[in-house]
Amino acid sequence: MKTKLKEWYHDFIRFPKYILLHPFDGYEEFKRYKKAKLKVAVVFITLFAFFRIFSFQYTGFLINPNNPLDLNSLNEIFSVVLLVFLFTVGNWSVTTLMEGKGSYKEILMVTGYALFPLVIIGFPSVILSNFLTLEEMAFYSLMMLIAYILTGWMLFMGILNIHQYGLFKTILAFIATIVSMSVMMFLGLLFFDLIQQFIAFVVSIYEELSLRY
Amino acid sequence: MIKLITLATILLTAPFYSIASTSYNYSYYGEAIHSAPGMTFAAYINAQTLGATLQSPEDLVVYDDHIYVVDSNVDSLLVIDADFQLVHEFTSFPLSAEYIAAQGIETPVDLTLDGPLGIDVTDSGIFITDPGHYRVVKLNHDYEVVATFGTPDDDTFDPDPEDGEEEGINYEPSKITVDPTDRMYVVAKNAYEGILEINSDGSFNRFTGVNPIVLTPFEIFSRSLMTEDQLAQLQLYLPTEYTNVQIDSRNFIYATSRVSENNAENPIQLINPKGVDVIKKNGYFPPMGDVQYIVGMNNYVIDGPSDLVDIASTDHGIYTVLDQKRSRLFTYDSEGNLLYINGDEGNQSDKFTEGVAIGYFGDDLLILDRGTKTIVVYRLTEFGSYVNRAIAYHAEGRFDDAAEMWEEVIQINTNYEIAYNGIGKLLLRQERFREAMEYFQLGHDQYYYSKAYKEYRNEILKDNFGLIVGAIVVIGSGAIGLKIRNVYKRGGSILYED
Numbered sequence: 001m002k003t004k005l006k007e008w009y010h011d012f013i014r015f016p017k018y019i020l021l022h023p024f025d026g027y028e029e030f031k032r033y034k035k036a037k038l039k040v041a042v043v044f045i046t047l048f049a050f051f052r053i054f055s056f057q058y059t060g061f062l063i064n065p066n067n068p069l070d071l072n073s074l075n076e077i078f079s080v081v082l083l084v085f086l087f088t089v090g091n092w093s094v095t096t097l098m099e100g101k102g103s104y105k106e107i108l109m110v111t112g113y114a115l116f117p118l119v120i121i122g123f124p125s126v127i128l129s130n131f132l133t134l135e136e137m138a139f140y141s142l143m144m145l146i147a148y149i150l151t152g153w154m155l156f157m158g159i160l161n162i163h164q165y166g167l168f169k170t171i172l173a174f175i176a177t178i179v180s181m182s183v184m185m186f187l188g189l190l191f192f193d194l195i196q197q198f199i200a201f202v203v204s205i206y207e208e209l210s211l212r213y
Numbered sequence: 214m215i216k217l218i219t220l221a222t223i224l225l226t227a228p229f230y231s232i233a234s235t236s237y238n239y240s241y242y243g244e245a246i247h248s249a250p251g252m253t254f255a256a257y258i259n260a261q262t263l264g265a266t267l268q269s270p271e272d273l274v275v276y277d278d279h280i281y282v283v284d285s286n287v288d289s290l291l292v293i294d295a296d297f298q299l300v301h302e303f304t305s306f307p308l309s310a311e312y313i314a315a316q317g318i319e320t321p322v323d324l325t326l327d328g329p330l331g332i333d334v335t336d337s338g339i340f341i342t343d344p345g346h347y348r349v350v351k352l353n354h355d356y357e358v359v360a361t362f363g364t365p366d367d368d369t370f371d372p373d374p375e376d377g378e379e380e381g382i383n384y385e386p387s388k389i390t391v392d393p394t395d396r397m398y399v400v401a402k403n404a405y406e407g408i409l410e411i412n413s414d415g416s417f418n419r420f421t422g423v424n425p426i427v428l429t430p431f432e433i434f435s436r437s438l439m440t441e442d443q444l445a446q447l448q449l450y451l452p453t454e455y456t457n458v459q460i461d462s463r464n465f466i467y468a469t470s471r472v473s474e475n476n477a478e479n480p481i482q483l484i485n486p487k488g489v490d491v492i493k494k495n496g497y498f499p500p501m502g503d504v505q506y507i508v509g510m511n512n513y514v515i516d517g518p519s520d521l522v523d524i525a526s527t528d529h530g531i532y533t534v535l536d537q538k539r540s541r542l543f544t545y546d547s548e549g550n551l552l553y554i555n556g557d558e559g560n561q562s563d564k565f566t567e568g569v570a571i572g573y574f575g576d577d578l579l580i581l582d583r584g585t586k587t588i589v590v591y592r593l594t595e596f597g598s599y600v601n602r603a604i605a606y607h608a609e610g611r612f613d614d615a616a617e618m619w620e621e622v623i624q625i626n627t628n629y630e631i632a633y634n635g636i637g638k639l640l641l642r643q644e645r646f647r648e649a650m651e652y653f654q655l656g657h658d659q660y661y662y663s664k665a666y667k668e669y670r671n672e673i674l675k676d677n678f679g680l681i682v683g684a685i686v687v688i689g690s691g692a693i694g695l696k697i698r699n700v701y702k703r704g705g706s707i708l709y710e711d
């Protein structure tokens with residue numbers, strides 16, 4: 001039990017923290033020594049989806065503009081999954097062309113691990129926001145800002161390291177990833193629209209026939 | 214069985230549909246929710262009840278228990294008393310002796326109007342805009358002409374509209390309001406510079422309440438790249454066109470303006486004597502009439518934001534605006550909270566189709582309808598009077614009474630969110646912070662909630678100070694103790710380094 005707990009602590013807290021503070025060494029171990037685990041990444045992504053639902057409902061009354069009736073957990077989960085999917089697929093397709101050394105699994109794991117600061121800082125600060133006055137809300141905003149910056153930092157360093165890119169190539173890869181994400185979104189919407197029209201067409205023919213005969 | 218349920222459902226829901234006018238208000242989240250009506254129909258005045266001709270009434274003003282109405286078709290001025298009976302009906306006005314003397318007129322001819330659009334009455338006289346003659350006419354209280362004020366001396370206006378030369382736009386004053394020193398504030402057609410401020414002797418002073426156009430950085434950048442020809446083809450960025458003005462007892466001007474693309478949330482202004490808009494927008498939404506509306510979709514529904522054409526203010530900074538587009542009245546308090554929404558479009562006598570002017574007659578609200586040529590009188594309901602009294606008590610500093618009124622309001626309308634804030638403020642004053650917080654949460658008032666919460670938190674910290682310090686000491690010493698124990702367990706010592 002104790003070793004299991006220790007292992008768990010190492011996987012979920014110590015190793016992500018080590019990557020955060022020593023990005024080059026950390027991602028070296030991440031990639032070369034295969035210290036990263038997919039289950040950790042999946043757990044962090046799940047926690048991030050949960051965090052979005054949690055913060056929608058439980059951010060302090062003073063800074064929560066959300067109508068609780070608008071909360072749709074499935075929607076939140078879906079948007080996180082979609083975002084992660086788009087980013088990983090987009091990044092993979094771009095970096096494959098740009099001689100990136102990372103595999104799809106590694107990109108997915110980097111994305112998951114990068115959410116570590118957001119999860120670890122986000123939950124406490126949302127809870128904290130319930131105990132602050134309006135003037136003290138700056139602390140909450142600061143904490144969330146730090147969380148987002150650290151997440152961005154981890155993601156950036158992760159992509160840089162697993163693909164073994166330089167600084168400018170990483171920036172270029174990110175821009176290309178965003179472009180490819182929007183292309184995928186566009187194609188997806190186009191596809192759904194066309195399918196919808198096609199189905200409507202078939203349905204109307206069926207109705208016409210069934211009403212006639 | 215299903216039939217029975219259906220029947221029951223129809224029977225249960227039917228009464229709700231049959232209510233002629235459903236009253237609503239906006240919740241904090243912008244949903245239109247049911248509300249008790251704040252005002253309701255009390256009486257109507259039309260040509261038949263008056264025994265006068267009304268063809269196109271344009272403006273209405275209340276002064277000293279009398280209602281003054283101008284009609285732009287008959288070119289008449291009607292004076293109606295407090296019992297809604299006609300006192301006078303004028304189509305021409307004799308010249309006063311001093312006016313004849315001042316102008317040096319030898320054969321005095323009675324003055325007539327041509328399409329009057331606005332009127333205001335003060336202690337010093339009656340002011341009527343006369344756009345057909347490009348002037349403002351001032352009468353004394355004996356309905357004799359005292360003065361006429363022609364085109365102001367400004368480059369915007371054509372100094373002599375009759376001579377055929379195009380030297381500017383024609384001066385066509387539409388709405389007018391006058392301050393106690395006889396300074397006139399005039400809204401003129403097509404004058405985008407703002408409200409004209411005209412001195413009591415008729416000389417032009419300045420434009421006031423000007424809305425500067427703000428371009429976004431992108432617009433400035435793209436404009437800097439364009440040629441002169443391209444710029445000329447662009448749509449003109451025109452500042453707000455005012456629709457109506459009314460001065461209040463503190464010499465602040467309430468003004469309504471047409472909604473435009475760069476002025477979507479600022480159709481109501483309160484212009485201070487310096488010419489700056491000082492209206493408060495502390496409500497859930499800025500005062501703008503309807504918050505939710507359909508954006509240009511088809512020809513079957515009325516779309517777009519409210520088209521505010523008149524504003525009337527009453528005691529304690531409560532003001533009402535008239536939306537001509539949907540025939541609705543929105544009443545706000547001085548903080549900008551939407552108090553109640555009234556009015557309904559229709560041809561029945563309690564409704565109106567084309568409201569042009571409103572005015573407070575005591576606590577009653579008069580709505581002048583050009584469409585049905587009627588003045589509709591709305592009176593406060595029980596609910597509305599409780600709301601108004603609560604605001605009045607609050608303004609007078611009688612917070613207990615105000616809270617009592619808000620309690621009554623909640624009895625009638627539980628969804629009335631601002632009432633909870635009113636009660637919360639009293640609880641905060643009584644240092645019942647926990648309860649105050651609950652009320653502010655119901656009323657979505659973050660500012661006061663924060664204040665109440667701060668005090669509440671201090672209270673808890675004070676009460677449990679010993680406990681908190683004790684807990685910190687115990688946990689801290691426990692942690693240190695554990696560490697020491699671990700050191701000794703491993704065979705070390707804390708007394709000296711090894």
